[in-house]
Amino acid sequence: MKKVLILAYYYPPLGMGGVQRATKFAKYLPVWKPIVISVKGVEYYSYDESLLKDISNIKIVRTGSLDPLRIAFIFRRIFRRKKNIVNRIYREGRLKRFYNTISRWIFIPDSKLLWIPFAVLKSLKIIKKENISIIFTTSPPNSSHIAGLFLKWLSKVKWVADFRDYWSPDRVINFPTPFHKFFNDFIKRKIIKNADHIIGVSLGIIDEAKGYYKKDDSDYSVIMNGFDADDFPENITKKRDNKFYIIHSGTFNYLRNPGNFLSGLELAVIENPDLRNDALFLHIGISIDFDLKSEAEKRGIDDIIVEKGYINHKECIKLLLNGNLLLLVQSDFCSSGMIPAKIFEYLASNIPILAVVPDGEAADLIRRFNRGTICENKNIEKVKNSVLFYYNEWKKNKPEKTLETPLKIPEELKKYSRKSLANDLKNIFDKIVK
Structure with missing residues (x-):
């Protein structure tokens, strides 16, 4: 059985909508055996332990990180604070403004940049040990694709980049300087150019990706979200x-x-x-x-x-x-x-x-x-x-x-079932790794 390494920062027991896609792909992916790389405990808005039942038979390897959510989690454990720091930041205006300013100036493309070395080092060991045939990264956070880029360069294993959202639409993100925008766009072009296949959850996201680097249309696919x-x-x-x-x-x-x-x-x-x-x-x-x-x-x-x-x-x-x-x-x-x-x-x-x-x-x-x-x-x-x-x-x-x-x-909705969508992903993997 061929194996796929899935890099997903947001993964159960974290809750909210961002964890669903990678979780359901791992649950339903036919023929291929998934191994998931995610982060250890982090501070987050909400948690959903029940989602772990979907992936009880999936191998999940959790790594360290120095990103703010991981540091906040460690800080709360050391000092035995009960209150969730992430929720506190978003309740208190000054803290939120300070955090957002630091993030915009220092972290390109996002604060999960500090997860990349941990994810890459652990992934390289697993790729060698498990004979991985394909790497699958999903964003947000966009940093997961940078990890995928390094893994592609270092391991020569085929790589699929999945976009659950736009990389950074200008009307939503205001870059602090023209250099920040240039460097952000440079990273995305590198990712689009080097990925063996690009997946987006909508036509708009795929159209945006095509605007960054010209590839053959067969190198792009839309796999929407769905229901289980x-x-x-x-x-x-x-x-x-x-x-x-x-x-x-x-x-x-x-x-x-x-x-x-x-x-x-x-x-x-x-x-x-x-x-x-x-x-x-x-x-x-x-x-x-x-x-x-x-x-x-x-x-x-x-x-x-x-x-x-x-x-x-x-x-x-x-x-x-x-x-x-x-x-x-x-x-x-x-x-x-x-x-x-x-x-x-x-x-x-x-x-x-x-x-x-x-x-x-x-x-x-x-x-x-x-x-x-x-x-x-x-x-x-x-x-x-x-x-x-x-x-x-x-x-x-x-x-x-x-x-x-x-x-x-x-x-007419059955094609949007998570099981059907996982089969679409399997077909892309089969096409890339023959």
């Missing part, structure tokens, strides 16, 4: 509690700011006061640089907002399936190829989606499967009307008793 049927229960239980649930799962931040949705919800409550008693907006996840409670209080709707915080992935999906309307938000300055990974779980749920997003690939997916309503960010009136429309539909059709129905994932 194993994470969904066999049956959906819809409780009769006379509540119209609007649910968002994931992180609110500067890229996914729900302010315009909240303004639309405020107008909907003003127009139909029954919503105040009947509706509940449930946020499953965390907020970074956005105070949901404060923003809801400003609009006078804090009494219909519930923040659940981060919960494990399967429990999150179980809660999601009790929703009547699922919320998807993206800020206007998001690049058109940014597709939140949660969208595939939303689509698989068969629950209507209210997407407050700019035009792009995420909106295209919802249109293609006819799964909901798309509102431009500035069209708060349409957000209001959409909330009222789905609320009135719920009132007409709400169950008289608790119902349990089998979950039916539409046939």
